[in-house]
Amino acid sequence: MKLTSLLALLAAIAIAGSSLAKDVQLLNVSYDPTRELYVEYNAAFAKYWKARTGDTVTVKQSHGGSGKQARAVIDGLPADVVTLALAADIDAIATNAKIITPDWQQQFAHNSSPYTSTIVFLVRKGNPMAIKDWNDLVKPGVAVITPNPKTSGGARWNFLAAWAYARRQTGTDEGARKFVGALFKNVPVLDTGARGSTTTFVQRGIGDVLLAWENEAFLALKEFGSDQFEIVVPSISILAEPPVAVVTKVAKKKGTTDVAKAYLEYLYSDEGQDIAGRNFYRPTSEKALAKYAGVFPKLDLVTIDKDFGGWRKAQAEFFSDNGVFDQIYLKN
């Protein structure tokens, strides 16, 4: 067989190969409390993508503590997209595994955060410990439930919200350190993720107050009833901006770049924003935000950029090995 025949054979192989990719599978590696959001969103996106391209897309979900999930992706979990709790975790993937472009936060609107949330308190019905604000959490005998900031993005938001409150109250970082140290003395269980902490508080009946994602707190009320729990909105909290990114190298290797990008873009669509609002995430579009304005309480929100110098700085200072959290928790 001549070389030309061999080349023809290889060309036939290539053509045959390219004609197969009609069923597409994506893996969305996300953080703990987004299960319900993405179950609904994935179905909507599959319908949209089918209508647009004729291809069938199936999105597999993986959930866990945000930091833990980022570590799994760094270790080789083949995510096409990541939808994590905070930018530091996506930065960690970009820096350590180099499979996400460094400018990932500029790839989508609102710094690649299609929805936001904040941290509130979930207490038992009647608020038996009379918890109204952060300073009530450090009182003796109050058991506070929060996940581990080393593995959970939500826990890091909790930590920084408490820090922001105390710094405003005491005027110093040292005062904030003492306050957060006292708060963590009241934490009897450290789950690895926000959903685990919800289980600890809601289902296992442990603790007096759960530091929760706003959406997680609303979901607990919805699922377990407002006769069991109530939400307490503190005087100050933090604007949580869970970001999203295409895992560029993995998507390129799997040939899913276009669909992965479209998957994240569709989060900003009217339907995507509506689904976010329905699942108690604060939409970023004015239209959806107006629709759900009555759901979300208004409160004073600090931001990671203005109050902590951005996630890179905050991550290094507070949550890296031997960072502030380690110093506080190991001392406790």
Next chain:
Amino acid sequence: MRNSVNSLRAAGLLAALTASALTPLAAQTTANSELDSLREQIRLLDQKLRVLERNYELKEEAAAASAKKQPKLTVGDGRIEVVSSDGANSLRLRGLVQADARFYLDDANAAQDGFVLRRARLIFEGKFSDIFQYVVQPEFGGTVQLLDANINAVIAPEFQVRVGRFKTPIGLEQLQSDSVAFFNERSVATNLTPNRDVGVSLHGDVFTNRLNYEVGAFNGQLDGGNSPTTNLNAEGDFTAVARLFATPFVNDKDSALKGLGFGIAAGTGNYKTGAPGIGYRTDGQQTFFAYRGTTVTNGTATTISPQAYFYTGPLGVLAEYVSSSSELANGANAREITNTALNLSVGYVLTGEDSGYGGVRPKTNFSPSAGTWGAFEIVGRYARVDIDDAVFAGGATSLAAPATNASAVTSYGLGLNWYLSRTVRANFDLFQSKFDFSGARPATGALSDDETAFITRVQVSF
């Protein structure tokens, strides 16, 4: 005075009444306080217990998650395998040892009696990234050599690409692992199909495993032989090979034809100035035909093989026909010749296990203490090779010497297979090979008498 006394009395009485009324109220208050205290203690103890339980639960979850990340090692009867926690990467160690005893019952070959380490192989196979399968198989029995070394990219079950050194997809019996074949030696028909070669092939299972296809380009190897691992394709030409094999009822569980498979394979290439194969061997592994040392390939060679098998319950049948044509020359004597062969093999598992192309899996292992014997199978075979008459034409420049080569061999085989376990098998095979000659039978040597060989084997394969 009386009034004041009365007042004092009244006051005393009131005090007494008040005291008597307050005494149980104070006691009740104390009791309530103790009850509240006890309730609080119980609540705190309950919380402590819940915290302890939850922390224990979290530790167990962490331990389970950690265990999931560990590679999984499986060691069992017929399986030694390490698989990564996500199942995407694996290494499986396999091995094959075949120890034979050969006894020749004919006068011509009696001197060949002896023990033979027929095969001794360590096989490393596995996958990377869930897609890239690999096989590395060195042979330590007989000539030490690298038999298989290839990578198979499973892009989809329907679309797989294999590169490296592997079996040329033509002969049905050749493609079957020798550790599970009916007899301890493949039939004489397999002499006419190429063995391992270096190349690339596209293959896959389509129509829900009802059709297997394979097309490939190889360096090219003539009858029976393994190609070297180096580039040895003459004049830069490749050999093209294609095979289609259908198993139309494979998914119909209740069909009597579930185990039916049939197909056709063919290969063609241009060969020049190379040696035309390594010679043909009998079931007893004696050479009954070989071209002259001066004979070389001189053009196109084509192999075609229609083939089929049928397995139902304990019965198995395997059949194939091979036509091998090639242009050869010995000096000025250039000819196109066609050799043909056929093989019909039958097996029946006496102990009732299912027969199959992948072998027999005994229901029980041999165990004197348990009183179990494993599985037994009887096998029979008829096979024949016909050498083209043109091979012997040309006198001193004939392609093969008529005086020292058979022009045909008809082979009969009868055997008993004893499956002592999934990994251990013993064979007892009796073969008879009857030779035809274009001229007179040689007076001396291996072909001076028809070959009758009794070959036994103990095999470990995992």
